Amino acid sequence: MIYTENVDGKFKKQTFEIASYGADIARQYGGEAVALSIGNVAGDELKLLAQYGITKVLNVNNDALANLENQTYAAIVAKAAQDEGAEVVVFSGSNTAKAVAPRVSVKLKAGMVFAATGLPVSLDPFTISKKVFHGKAFAKVIISSQIKVISLAQNSFGVHENPVEIAVQDYEPQIDMAVKTKVSQVEKASGKVLLNDAEIIVSGGRGLKGSENWAPLEELADILGAATACSRPVSDEGWRPHSEHVGQTGKIVAPNLYFALGISGAIQHLAGVSSSKVIVAVNTDIDAPVFQAADYGIVGDVQKILPQLNKAFRKFKSEN
Amino acid sequence: MKILVCVSNVPDTTTRIKLSGDQSAVDLAGVQWIINPWDELALTRALELKEASGGKIEKITVISVGEKTAEPTMRKALAIGADDAIRVDATPGDAFAVAHEISQAVKDESYDIILCGIESSDYNGSAMGGMLSEFLSLPSVSSVSKLDIEGDQVKVNREISGGYEVVEPEMPFVAIVQKGIAKEPRIPSMRGIMMARKKPLKVVESCGAEALTAFTAYQPPQAKAACKMIDADNVAELVDLLHNEAKII
Numbered sequence: 001m002i003y004t005e006n007v008d009g010k011f012k013k014q015t016f017e018i019a020s021y022g023a024d025i026a027r028q029y030g031g032e033a034v035a036l037s038i039g040n041v042a043g044d045e046l047k048l049l050a051q052y053g054i055t056k057v058l059n060v061n062n063d064a065l066a067n068l069e070n071q072t073y074a075a076i077v078a079k080a081a082q083d084e085g086a087e088v089v090v091f092s093g094s095n096t097a098k099a100v101a102p103r104v105s106v107k108l109k110a111g112m113v114f115a116a117t118g119l120p121v122s123l124d125p126f127t128i129s130k131k132v133f134h135g136k137a138f139a140k141v142i143i144s145s146q147i148k149v150i151s152l153a154q155n156s157f158g159v160h161e162n163p164v165e166i167a168v169q170d171y172e173p174q175i176d177m178a179v180k181t182k183v184s185q186v187e188k189a190s191g192k193v194l195l196n197d198a199e200i201i202v203s204g205g206r207g208l209k210g211s212e213n214w215a216p217l218e219e220l221a222d223i224l225g226a227a228t229a230c231s232r233p234v235s236d237e238g239w240r241p242h243s244e245h246v247g248q249t250g251k252i253v254a255p256n257l258y259f260a261l262g263i264s265g266a267i268q269h270l271a272g273v274s275s276s277k278v279i280v281a282v283n284t285d286i287d288a289p290v291f292q293a294a295d296y297g298i299v300g301d302v303q304k305i306l307p308q309l310n311k312a313f314r315k316f317k318s319e320n
Numbered sequence: 321m322k323i324l325v326c327v328s329n330v331p332d333t334t335t336r337i338k339l340s341g342d343q344s345a346v347d348l349a350g351v352q353w354i355i356n357p358w359d360e361l362a363l364t365r366a367l368e369l370k371e372a373s374g375g376k377i378e379k380i381t382v383i384s385v386g387e388k389t390a391e392p393t394m395r396k397a398l399a400i401g402a403d404d405a406i407r408v409d410a411t412p413g414d415a416f417a418v419a420h421e422i423s424q425a426v427k428d429e430s431y432d433i434i435l436c437g438i439e440s441s442d443y444n445g446s447a448m449g450g451m452l453s454e455f456l457s458l459p460s461v462s463s464v465s466k467l468d469i470e471g472d473q474v475k476v477n478r479e480i481s482g483g484y485e486v487v488e489p490e491m492p493f494v495a496i497v498q499k500g501i502a503k504e505p506r507i508p509s510m511r512g513i514m515m516a517r518k519k520p521l522k523v524v525e526s527c528g529a530e531a532l533t534a535f536t537a538y539q540p541p542q543a544k545a546a547c548k549m550i551d552a553d554n555v556a557e558l559v560d561l562l563h564n565e566a567k568i569i
Contacts, residue, residue, distance in 0.1 A: 007481060067485070068478075070450070070460045095479060098438065099462035099496070102415070102450025111416065111532030114439075114446045127536070132443050136337040137346065138539040139443075145532040151446075180459035181489040184475075188483035196481060200569075224569070242465065242500040243479065248333055248441060249357045250499050257568050268333050274541070278566045280558065281547070291547045296561060300552035308555045316559045316569070 001086035003077055004035045004049060004057075005096050011045060012197065013159060014092045016052050018152050020160040022090040023053025024119060025150075029087060034058065036080045036171070038065055038073060043168055050166035052159065058084075058171035067183040068096060072175065074103030079173040081108060081147070091151040094196070101149055111143035115153040134248045134271030154196070155254045155275070195244070198227035200257045201276075203246055205231040205269075207262020207283060207302045211239035216306040217261060223313045229253070231263045247272035262302035265290025282306075321377045323370070324431040325363045326422060326452065327397055328356040328412075329390040330442045339538045346538060353393055357505070358437025360400075362495075364502035365467055366435055367401040373469065379403045383425065385410055385418045391521065398516035399508035405521040413531025419451035420529035427456075432491045433474065438463065438498040443535070449496035459493045465500035 002022035004015045019035060026033035035049050035057045046057045058080050065072065077100060081089050089104060091097035093115050105112035113128050117138070120128045126143045128150065195201065202221040204214065214228075221228045228244060235245035246253050248268035254275035261282050263269060270293045273279065281294035282302045291297045298305055331337075332352040340347050355363070363382065370377040382397040383406040384390055394405045408421045434456075436449030453460035465484065466477035476495060477484040489495075508516070550558050562569045 070453070070462065074454065095463040095481075098446045099450060099460070102419075102447040103454040103460070105416065105447065106419070106451050106454035109532070111414070112445075112447055112451075113533060115444065130444070132535070132538075133331075133335075133337045133346075134441065134444060135541060137339065138541065139535045140537040142534050142536055143532060144534065181461050181487050181493070183485045184488050185486035186480075186483070187485075188480070190482075192482065194482045236504070245499060257562070257566075267336075271333075278562070278568050280562070291549075293544065294547045295545070295566065296550060296558055297547045298550050298552050298555065298558065305552060305555060309558070312556045312559045315556075316563065320563075 001081050001084055001088070002033060002035045002054070002090040003100070004037050005092060005094060006037065006039050006041050006045070009039065009041050009045065011041075011048060014094065014154055016048075016159045017155070017157055018090050018092050019049050019052035019054050020162065021119070021152050021157045022088075023162060024160070025088055025090070028120070028123060031087070032056065034084050034086070036060070036077060038076060046168050047166055051161050051163050053162035053164055054166055055164050056167045056169065058169055060171050060173070062177065064177040064179065068099065069179055069181055070099045070103055071180065072177050073100045074107060075175045076173050077104045078107035079175060080171060086147065088148045088150060091149070093151050093154050097151045101151055105149045108147045108149070109145055110147035110149045111145040112149040113141050113143060114151045116150050117153050117156045119157070134252070135274040136271065153254070153275070193221070193225060193227040195227045195229055195246070195251055195253060198253075198255050200224045200226035201229050201246070201253055201255045202226045202259045202261065203229035203231065203263060204234060204240075204261050205263030206233050209303070213303060214240070216310060219310050220259070220306065220313065223310060223317055231269050260290050260294065261306065263290055264288045265293060321373070321432045322430065323366045323377060323380045324426060324434045325359065325366050325380060325382045325397075325402065326434070326436045326448065327359040327363065327382050327384045327393070328437070328440045328448075329353050329384060329386050329393040330356045330440055333357060333441050339540065343538050344536065355393055355397060356437050356440045358439060358498060360505040361499070361502045362435040362437055362497045363397055363400060363402060364505050365497070367506065368502065369467070369469060381406060381431070383408070383422055385412045385421045387411060394521060395516050396508060398519045398521070399512040400506045401512065404519055407521060407523050408526060409523050410526035410529070413529070414533045415445045415447035415451055416533070417529040417531040419448050419455050421527055422452055423455035424527040424529070425524050430492065434458070434492070434494045436494065436496050438496050449494055453494035456494070459489055460496060461487050461489055461493065462496040464495045464497045467495055467497070467501060
């Protein structure tokens with residue numbers, strides 16, 4: 001069973017990725033891939049899951065569930081998994097997954113692996129890979145319980161089309177829906193590319209020397225449709241908000257293209273970006289560790305190079 | 321009001337990870353052990369809240385599941401300012417077992433707020449706090465980047481995609497905290513270190529909780545191909561390589 005999360009009633013790429021992933025695991029078991037959706041998601045949106053091998057969706061739509069209530073959401077997922085006789089429960093690697101999946105694991109007495117990096121390498125014993133020490137090593141993990149809870153690391157499987165017939169069923173579990181963590185206010189930026197969704201991330205470090213020098217970096221992000229990020233010293237100095245800090249103790253990201261601009265590449269920073277497909281680094285010091293992790297590098301002062309990058313990418317965008 | 325902070329004893333985040341000869345384990349010989357960074361931030365916030373509470377927060381307890389070798393890390397937590405510590409005497413098997421052990425060790429105590437870091441920097445499980453809240457049947461809020469007490473009401477910021485929600489949980493509850501919850505972790509002072517020696521560190525017996533997962537084999541990450549250097553006067557070449565070679569734009 002796959003918990004298919006939505007944002008404002010829409011599924012995101014990560015949801016289709018875990019749907020594809022769950023469908024593949026179900027095939028290995030010779031079973032069925034069932035999705036569970038909680039929230040106000042339209043029928044047409046739910047049916048999109050058919051493209052990725054989901055044959056049934058349990059749809060829980062109740063006003064009492066408008067906001068994430070970890071205890072209730074976990075109770076619903078666990079109940080549905082039991083009703084469906086699910087052997088594997090799949091989550092994404094999102095904040096919601098972090099909030100709900102561990103509770104489901106306890107309810108089902110199911111061993112859990114967070115941020116698996118691919119399909120199980122064996123079903124008996126159930127063995128799956130994940131990164132440990134933030135990518136400094138990979139490990140194989142055996143889950144010994146009958147039911148397994150798996151979260152998939154973002155962009156580690158990909159979206160695979162596999163169209164099937166789908167049945168949408170309303171699902172009304174009889175559980176306590178008391179709200180114990182009331183949401184009193186929501187603050188959301190609009191129109192910005194979000195770090196967790198970004199295909200391209202433009203990240204700045206101490207080499208930019210101060211918050212007043214961020215305009216050209218934001219311009220590059222704008223040209224490429226990228227999200228902006230920063231290294232830890234930058235957020236510690238207050239040049240950029242903490243929510244932009246990428247690295248071991250900040251956000252772990254996995255975009256297609258990551259620009260490390262004026263970032264020396266401390267081991268903790270690299271641990272947070274090592275899953276990026278391509279890394280471009282600009283730094284004055286040719287011996288900076290960031291060049292060990294990068295695919296393409298330019299040695300030079302980022303404040304001088306950035307305007308040139310903007311010019312070159314703008315030219316490229318106008319021609320392509 | 322009482323606050324419990326769960327702490328994990330982990331290798332320093334700058335540690336170079338070496339594997340044992342047969343790659344069945346991580347070689348931890350000579351490793352420097354620290355308080356898991358997120359747990360350290362949680363503890364820092366708890367101390368700030370206590371200092372600002374005018375005596376309303378009477379006690380901050382830290383708890384950890386581990387062998388005697390974890391005690392220096394717990395003493396550090398006491399040196400930073402925790403009032404007392406509990407060590408559950410068990411080898412931490414997995415998050416499920418650790419959460420089970422902690423839930424048993426604290427079931428007769430009443431903590432108003434339980435703080436856990438959102439993940440540990442070693443096995444990156446992101447599970448213990450959520451599991452503990454379920455074992456204790458308490459509400460939980462995860463991805464907490466701010467926690468304030470206003471009168472009798474706790475207010476937390478929960479990070480969501482593109483922003484945050486202000487959440488007002490019923491107490492007692494479990495807050496699973498991330499970056500932003502406190503600015504800088506504290507460094508123990510000489511006086512703190514002296515005082516920590518006299519603070520109570522209670523050792524409780526394991527309840528024999530079973531792990532449901534086991535790490536069996538490790539691999540180093542794949543070596544990366546050498547970085548291709550581009551002349552600073554010719555950044556157009558980068559655009560060309562990203563388009564034609566990496567095919568990423």
